[in-house]
Amino acid sequence: MEDHNPIQEKQTIFKPFRQNGNETSLHIVYKALMARYDSNQALALLRDFCLTSISVENQRRGLELLYMSSFFDELEELIKVNRNSENEENRQWAYIYDIMLERRKTGEKIDPYKILSGLDKIKPLSQEVELLKVFLTVYSYNSLRKNGTVGSYFDTLHELTNTIADPLMAMYFHERLEDFLMFYHLLRNELILCRRYGYRLLNRTHNTFKHCVAHQKLALTYTLESYEQALYHSNEALQIAEQNGYTRLSHVITDKNFPFIAAVNGVYEGITTSDPIEKAHLDIAKGNIDDAVKVLEEIEQPSPFQEYYLGKALNDMDRLLSAYHRFTRSGNHFAAQFPIHEIKRIRKLDIEIMEEHRLA
Structure with missing residues (x-):
């Protein structure tokens, strides 16, 4: 009976790419393995190739491959390799990916100001490090809800992405850029463009984490247009998660996205959440106004969304207008559509009441 040794098999597969102490560029290895195996098998082999790489270039570029392929445990291992590298540029890559990984693990709870302060001290040794630094800067401003500042990086990201010479890194950085553009156009309420980049991410990337986020964002874009489409993308996102x-x-999809989309569309049957604010939103949809108002009025410093919920519950135009202006001042023109939607509903209701009185 033939004895299969997975390690030896991988060494055999990798041997043509490692000759005389040299290692083939990760880009060439990627193309060769993707052509020979299905994408899941190829990515598993590429993961192991990166972890056993003997090339400083492949070791640092492997960080992006692992991150963009959602191999987060293996990414942590390769970060350590690069952190201990004698090559200064590799250490810069390790520093940036360590922060990216920590942001993902903590749900973006790492202090954005601390990240920005640390990035200021980095003097990039390559165009790739410069671009990674800008991406992480954008992510940090996003966490701070400085949406206007996020949008101001559009041209810089586009220009830097087009300067990347390595084909594999160029491919992955373009995916990152499209991820940013999906978010950017969502904030600007440019939903057709947002969906275009969302669907591109679904069709082009092997990153399951980004697939999940893309479906999550696509669901939100359909909230006011098609409950069925919003529900489809929410279910896809939840399944991947x-x-x-x-x-x-x-947790976010189950406790926040599902109830929000449902409540906006007046749906509440079979929808549950452990989030008291989203439960209040569902109570508004059910007509349990007193229960909703009791929860919402206890909030001392309501967020724009919470102010929108209270304005919706009370048919309070002043609160709805305040929520609208708070959203627009923060650069979130998409979220601003929800209080506007309620204002239009109230005005339509007022017109109908006036018409009834006129005909009475």
Whole structure:
């Protein structure tokens, strides 16, 4: 009976790429393995190739491959390799990916100001490090809800992405850029463009985490247009999150996205949430106005969304207008559509009441 040794088999597969102490560029290895195996098998082999790489270039570029393929445990291992590298540029890559990984693990709870302060001290040794630094800067401003500042990086990201010479890194950085553009156009309420980049991510990337986020964002874009489409993308996002152990995303989709989309559309049957604010939103949809108002009025410093919920519950135009202006001042023109939607509903209701009185 033939004895199969997985390690020896991998060494045999990798041997043509490692000759005389030299190692083939990760880009060439990627193309060769993708051509020979299905994408899941190829990515598993590429993961192991990166972890056993003897090339400083492949060791640092492997960080992006692992991150963009959602190999987060293996990414942590390769970060350590690069952190201990004698090559200064590799140490810069390790510093940036360590922060990216920590942001993902903590649900973006790492202090953005601390990240920005640390990035200021980095003097990039390559165009790739410069671009990674800008991406992480954008992510940090996003966490701070400085949406206007996020949008101001559009041209810089586009220009830097087009300067990347390595084909594999160029491919992955373009995916990152499209991820940013999906978010950017969502904030600007440019939903057709947002969906275009969302669907591109679904069709082009092997990153299951980004697939999950893309479906999550696509669901939101359909909230006011098609409950069925919004529900479809929410279910897809939840399925990916549960299959891959993305606990934080699974929680957000279940406790926040599903009830929000349902309540906006007046749906509440079979919808549950452990979030008291989203439960109040569902109570508004049910007509349990007193219960909703009791919860919402206890909030001392309501967020724009919470102010929108209270304005919706009370048919309070002043609160709805305040929520609208708070959203627009923060650069979130998409979220601003929800209080506007309620204002239009109230005005339509007022017109109908006036018409009834006129005909009475």
